[in-house]
Amino acid sequence: xxxxxxxxxxxxxxxxxxxxxxxxxxxxxxxAPLLALVMMxxxxxxxxxxxxxxxxxxxxxxxxxxxxxGVVWANVIVFADLAAMLGGARWQGAVLAAALxxxxxxxxxxxxxxxxxxxxxxxxxxxVVAAAAVTTGRTPWAxxxxxxxxxxxxxxxxxxxxxxxRDTTLEFAEAHQVVAVGAGVFRVAEREGTRTVxxxxxxxxxxxxxxxxxxxxxxxxxxxVRFEAGKRIPGAPASGAQWAAGAREAARALPAGLGLxxxxxxxxxxxxxxxxxxxxxxxxxxxxxxxAVCCGIYAVSLAPxxxxxxxxxxALAGMPGAAPRAAAAVLALxxxxxxxxxxVASAQSLRARVVEAAGASAPATWTALFALAAAGAAWxxxxxxxxxxxxxxxxxxxxxxxxxxxxxxxxxxWSPVALGSIAGxxxxxxxxxxxxxxxxxxxxxxxxxxxxxxxVAWAVAITARRPSARRAxxxxxxxxxxxxx
Amino acid sequence: MILVxxxxxxxxxxxPGAPGALRAxxxxxxxxxxxxxxxxxxxxxxxxxLLVRSE
Numbered sequence: 001x002x003x004x005x006x007x008x009x010x011x012x013x014x015x016x017x018x019x020x021x022x023x024x025x026x027x028x029x030x031x032a033p034l035l036a037l038v039m040m041x042x043x044x045x046x047x048x049x050x051x052x053x054x055x056x057x058x059x060x061x062x063x064x065x066x067x068x069x070g071v072v073w074a075n076v077i078v079f080a081d082l083a084a085m086l087g088g089a090r091w092q093g094a095v096l097a098a099a100l101x102x103x104x105x106x107x108x109x110x111x112x113x114x115x116x117x118x119x120x121x122x123x124x125x126x127x128v129v130a131a132a133a134v135t136t137g138r139t140p141w142a143x144x145x146x147x148x149x150x151x152x153x154x155x156x157x158x159x160x161x162x163x164x165x166r167d168t169t170l171e172f173a174e175a176h177q178v179v180a181v182g183a184g185v186f187r188v189a190e191r192e193g194t195r196t197v198x199x200x201x202x203x204x205x206x207x208x209x210x211x212x213x214x215x216x217x218x219x220x221x222x223x224x225v226r227f228e229a230g231k232r233i234p235g236a237p238a239s240g241a242q243w244a245a246g247a248r249e250a251a252r253a254l255p256a257g258l259g260l261x262x263x264x265x266x267x268x269x270x271x272x273x274x275x276x277x278x279x280x281x282x283x284x285x286x287x288x289x290x291x292a293v294c295c296g297i298y299a300v301s302l303a304p305x306x307x308x309x310x311x312x313x314x315a316l317a318g319m320p321g322a323a324p325r326a327a328a329a330v331l332a333l334x335x336x337x338x339x340x341x342x343x344v345a346s347a348q349s350l351r352a353r354v355v356e357a358a359g360a361s362a363p364a365t366w367t368a369l370f371a372l373a374a375a376g377a378a379w380x381x382x383x384x385x386x387x388x389x390x391x392x393x394x395x396x397x398x399x400x401x402x403x404x405x406x407x408x409x410x411x412x413x414w415s416p417v418a419l420g421s422i423a424g425x426x427x428x429x430x431x432x433x434x435x436x437x438x439x440x441x442x443x444x445x446x447x448x449x450x451x452x453x454x455x456v457a458w459a460v461a462i463t464a465r466r467p468s469a470r471r472a473x474x475x476x477x478x479x480x481x482x483x484x485x
Numbered sequence: 486m487i488l489v490x491x492x493x494x495x496x497x498x499x500x501p502g503a504p505g506a507l508r509a510x511x512x513x514x515x516x517x518x519x520x521x522x523x524x525x526x527x528x529x530x531x532x533x534x535l536l537v538r539s540e
Contacts, residue, residue: 048531257495
């Protein structure tokens with residue numbers, strides 16, 4: 001594995017993307033197949049195309065730093081979720097992960113070990129898959145087919161405990177007795193005729209809450225409960241067939257798919273160093289992507305209830321609890337080591353982008369990014385929201401203007417790329433603010449603002465190009481003529 | 486070429502008749518395509534391109 005190949009692969013195969021993909025597969029999310037594909041091929045496109053030049057304008061530099069900061073934040077959130085799952089405080093996992101990664105990445109010798117760290121991380125992910133395969137006694141495709149043939153997704157015997165890493169509302173389709181593990185205050189929304197009544201319950205350890213069909217249980221972050229084995233998992237797909245198929249209205253599926261693809265492809269082009277040599281850079285995303293998909297399949301096969309309310313790391317962290325002791329140890333140790341090693345390798349690669357954007361103040365900026373990421377991860381937010389926002393911003397305000405206008409040597413002030421960046425960032429921010437409030441097919445633009453913001457940035461940048469440059473086919477250094485880094 | 490592979494996965498779930506939901510070996514065609522065939526093909530294309538570039 002060459003150092004450049006490792007830099008290429010590591011920039012993309014961070015713990016957030018691995019954990020998000022595994023969890024989405026486990027949960028039967030409608031976008032899971034496309035997410036798996038784009039995760040595996042996006043760095044390949046970045047590998048083959050010319051590199052995105054270093055950000056020159058302050059606006060583009062800011063976009064670059066926000067993008068890298070967002071990816072680091074998403075990666076650290078995975079460790080905060082893990083800490084919450086294990087019964088600790090979110091900040092403990094976040095601070096530990098951020099501090100250790102920062103300490104490793106500021107050491108000059110760390111760059112030389114990047115390939116080894118990445119290889120070890122990938123080996124650990126593969127070990128998790130192997131342990132899960134031995135535990136279930138099935139190949140991934142056999143496990144997928146077995147889950148898809150289940151008449152209902154129900155809590156497994158002895159694996160019905162769940163700890164909620166953020167405020168969660170569960171809607172029950174059938175009568176269910178939920179046992180509190182530890183004290184807390186739970187709220188239950190019950191339907192009485194045409195109105196809904198919310199009752200608050202102060203529960204102690206082992207107290208039982210009886211819920212009727214249609215009731216909603218509102219659990220605070222940190223709550224831990226035990227569900228009835230054999231009962232349907234609230235909020236999960238009703239059956240294995242529904243898990244396998246996913247469900248989304250066609251009006252929204254196409255724009256959402258396009259938005260997801262644009263977000264990840266643009267993010268990869270921005271962040272992943274291009275033109276690496278050797279096969280490592282091409283093969284590593286495939287191996288990590290396959291491993292993440294397999295982890296998701298095995299997680300739902302072993303303990304479908306584990307993915308409930310346990311955050312981004314649910315699929316990876318939930319498996320040990322449902323496995324026999326020896327396999328559980330391998331799953332826990334290899335899973336934890338994989339996430340940690342991939343975090344370090346990813347951070348080492350992303351640091352190069354910060355050095356380009358921040359120049360002399362890169363060490364302080366890098367430290368500040370990790371401090372902010374640790375602070376932000378203490379807040380219970382979904383890692384995918386943060387990661388997709390960061391990658392979408394990069395696609396909209398960094399890559400799209402560059403694709404339109406290229407790099408203009410000597411361009412100062414308000415270059416087309418800078419104008420495109422600002423327009424893209426503003427459009428992205430406006431659409432993100434409307435997330436969840438846009439109707440029908442337009443809702444995809446709220447989920448993935450790059451769907452609209454990237455074309456806006458592209459249009460502004462290409463319009464702002466000097467007329468002489470446009471007539472000449474571009475005195476600017478177009479993307480195809482940009483030199484390698 | 487790689488973008489075409491992605492475009493097929495975007496369109497496949499919304500095609501009339503849901504061909505992606507057909508099963509082969511117990512697994513849906515959409516999953517075989519998106520998680521196995523397309524990424525493998527994309528990786529082979531990339532390795533080929535890298536090989537040509539290095540010559």
